[in-house]
Amino acid sequence: MVRKFFIGGNWKMNGSVAQVKSLVEGLNGVDIPSSTDVVVAPPFIYVDRVRTHLKREIGVAAQNSYVKASGAYTGEISPEQLKDLDIDWVILGHSERREYFTESDDFVGEKTAHALAAGVSVIACVGEKLEEREAGTTAQVVTRQLKGVADKIKDWTNVVVAYEPVWAIGTGKVATPDQAEEVHVTLRKWLADNVSKEVADATRIIYGGSVNAGNAADLATKPNIDGFLVGGASLKVPDFSTIIHSRL
Numbered sequence: 001m002v003r004k005f006f007i008g009g010n011w012k013m014n015g016s017v018a019q020v021k022s023l024v025e026g027l028n029g030v031d032i033p034s035s036t037d038v039v040v041a042p043p044f045i046y047v048d049r050v051r052t053h054l055k056r057e058i059g060v061a062a063q064n065s066y067v068k069a070s071g072a073y074t075g076e077i078s079p080e081q082l083k084d085l086d087i088d089w090v091i092l093g094h095s096e097r098r099e100y101f102t103e104s105d106d107f108v109g110e111k112t113a114h115a116l117a118a119g120v121s122v123i124a125c126v127g128e129k130l131e132e133r134e135a136g137t138t139a140q141v142v143t144r145q146l147k148g149v150a151d152k153i154k155d156w157t158n159v160v161v162a163y164e165p166v167w168a169i170g171t172g173k174v175a176t177p178d179q180a181e182e183v184h185v186t187l188r189k190w191l192a193d194n195v196s197k198e199v200a201d202a203t204r205i206i207y208g209g210s211v212n213a214g215n216a217a218d219l220a221t222k223p224n225i226d227g228f229l230v231g232g233a234s235l236k237v238p239d240f241s242t243i244i245h246s247r248l
């Protein structure tokens with residue numbers, strides 16, 4: 001099964017009008033291989049302008065969405081509203097949201113189901129903390145998080161799973177290709193055993209955590225690493241471009 005390479009750029013809470021303009025101009029000059037899906041996720045307030053000015057070969061994602069279509073939910077954004085702006089993707093369950101905004105596995109699953117129902121594809125994130133890895137519970141943690149999503153959805157066609165070990169995010173401490181591959185295999189096996197062999201074969205599992213222009217190609221050699229979710233390096237167009245072209 002050939003899974004299309006997938007590169008996401010998570011800009012997190014970074015950027016200004018000027019920086020967003022320069023990123024979009026830079027990205028418009030990057031050659032996007034037809035074998036690769038590329039999606040960038042600006043902060044909410046910039047998604048509309050990014051979608052308007054960015055070339056269509058690059059998708060745009062939000063970094064969160066809520067579980068209702070509309071209503072009295074101050075500060076929230078619905079996937080229906082994202083769709084209204086032609087935003088086709090959303091990142092859900094990022095460890096920063098789980099940690100700072102106390103999002104549970106169950107809530108991430110609910111948000112995933114609602115986004116998919118609204119026609120927005122989902123990058124669903126899982127990942128263990130350092131103490132969980134050291135305690136030997138990595139597989140348990142990531143499969144529990146994946147189950148939170150699996151319990152709420154039936155169709156995985158529009159889901160990409162991102163494995164992002166918390167200890168590797170923004171730390172410069174990247175998982176080795178073998179460490180990442182091991183967890184990707186665990187996640188894929190869990191999908192095969194608990195959802196279906198077809199879903200396990202077809203679902204892209206991407207890696208995130210200190211991916212940069214220097215380490216992406218090595219990680220991309222692993223058969224179960226189907227791409228990357230990139231934070232810091234996605235704010236530097238030349239580095240992000242190298243990562244986009246990291247699979248030979």
Ligand SMILES: O=C(CO)COP(=O)(O)O
Pocket residue numbers: 010094164168169170171172208209210211229230231232233
């Ligand atoms: O959290 C990440 C992407 O969602 C990874 O961030 P960094 O690439 O900055 O480590």
